[in-house]
Amino acid sequence: MIGDIPYEIDWVSTYRFHQRVVARLRVGRVLFAGDAAHSLPPYGSRGMNSGIQDADNLAWKLASIHNGQAGEDLLESYHIERYAAARENLRVTEATIRFMVPPNRLRRWTRSALLRLSHSLGLAQKHVNSGRMAEPFVYTESPIVQQADDSLLGSFAPDMRIVDEPSRLRRLLGHRFVALCFATTGARAAELLLAGPFRVVRHGGRVACRRPGRGRSRRRSGHSLR
Amino acid sequence: MTPSRWRGTAQSAETWWVVRPDGHLAARGSKGEDFAAALMTAAGVVTSDRILVKGTHA
Numbered sequence: 001m002i003g004d005i006p007y008e009i010d011w012v013s014t015y016r017f018h019q020r021v022v023a024r025l026r027v028g029r030v031l032f033a034g035d036a037a038h039s040l041p042p043y044g045s046r047g048m049n050s051g052i053q054d055a056d057n058l059a060w061k062l063a064s065i066h067n068g069q070a071g072e073d074l075l076e077s078y079h080i081e082r083y084a085a086a087r088e089n090l091r092v093t094e095a096t097i098r099f100m101v102p103p104n105r106l107r108r109w110t111r112s113a114l115l116r117l118s119h120s121l122g123l124a125q126k127h128v129n130s131g132r133m134a135e136p137f138v139y140t141e142s143p144i145v146q147q148a149d150d151s152l153l154g155s156f157a158p159d160m161r162i163v164d165e166p167s168r169l170r171r172l173l174g175h176r177f178v179a180l181c182f183a184t185t186g187a188r189a190a191e192l193l194l195a196g197p198f199r200v201v202r203h204g205g206r207v208a209c210r211r212p213g214r215g216r217s218r219r220r221s222g223h224s225l226r
Numbered sequence: 227m228t229p230s231r232w233r234g235t236a237q238s239a240e241t242w243w244v245v246r247p248d249g250h251l252a253a254r255g256s257k258g259e260d261f262a263a264a265l266m267t268a269a270g271v272v273t274s275d276r277i278l279v280k281g282t283h284a
Contacts, residue, residue, distance in 0.1 A: 053248075060247035064270060074270030139250060144268050146253035156249050170249065177269060178245040179261065188240060 004119070017041050019093060021086040025054075026079040033058060038086040043096040043131035046089045053136065054082050077144045085137035092132050099129035162201045172201070244268045 021038040025031065034051030058078050064070040102108035117124035136156035139145045145154040152158070157180075159170045172178070183189040189200045244253040244264050252268030255261060 056248040061270065070270035077270065136250070144252060144270055145250070146264060146267070148254070150254060152251050153254065155251055157243075157245055157251055173245050173249050174247060176247055177265060179265070180243040180245050182241045182243075184240050 004116075019090050019097075021083070021090060024079055025083050025086075026075050031058060031075065031078065033082075037082070038089065040089055041093045041097060043093050043100075044133050046093060046134040049134040050082075050085060050089055053085065057082055074144070077142055081137070081139045081142045084139070084141060088137055089134070096129050096131050165201070169201070172199070 018039045019041055022032050025033070025037050033054035035047070037054060038050065040047045040050065061070070061074050061078055065072055065074060098107065099111055102111050114124050114127050118128050139154035142154060157170065157173060159168050161168055181192060183192060193200060239256050241254060241256055242258070242261055243251055246252050246268060253264035255264060
């Protein structure tokens with residue numbers, strides 16, 4: 001993997017790991033997260049990241065149920081969303097394992113060829129799989145994510161620099177539901193400011209307004225954008 | 227994902243998004259009157275019979 005350069009091996013050992021996921025992340029009132037839910041190879045920092053994302057996904061749902069804003073059925077979406085993420089992590093790390101530990105001579109030969117070519121050929125570098133870094137999973141199949149033809153739906157909100165202040169969009173998100181509105185003009189943004197407790201931010205000449213959402217308040221949330 | 231992806235959503239018409247507490251985008255739209263229902267679904271308030279009881283998709 002390190003290429004055609006001189007090296008010396010100091011220490012060799014056998015390293016065993018497992019990759020598996022429970023059949024269900026929710027069994028009645030029992031919820032599985034992190035290492036209790038899935039065991040992953042150490043490629044791409046997926047074990048720690050997915051554990052944190054499990055907790056992030058579950059925390060707000062538990063809070064909503066505890067506060068009486070949602071029914072316990074909401075927890076089913078935790079299983080649907082995070083089980084799909086765990087399966088994807090297994091798929092990605094399994095591909096890395098097949099590259100790192102070729103199961104047969106043909107794959108070993110292919111890997112050696114790719115490594116040789118990768119020094120000079122950019123296309124070959126893309127196929128060198130020493131671990132794909134973890135990224136937030138996109139919840140495309142979730143029952144609480146709108147099903148529409150938009151690749152952003154279900155994804156982690158793209159970040160962006162905010163003009164006029166030393167902050168970024170993601171710092172303004174989190175902790176509660178947020179309505180993010182991209183106004184077409186500054187005048188429209190001003191209208192939204194009058195309609196509710198929006199905050200107006202600018203990025204690259206565009207205007208975005210955000211306000212903390214309240215899952216319990218249908219009327220106020222609905223009127224805020226009218 | 228880059229900021230340009232946001233710009234693509236905002237170029238033609240006013241667009242709103244529902245952002246969940248975990249930072250994921252749950253819904254989008256352009257009509258204000260659709261926002262409340264989208265928020266309720268994303269928050270799990272519109273639950274059960276139709277969506278979540280059997281773990282099936284809407």
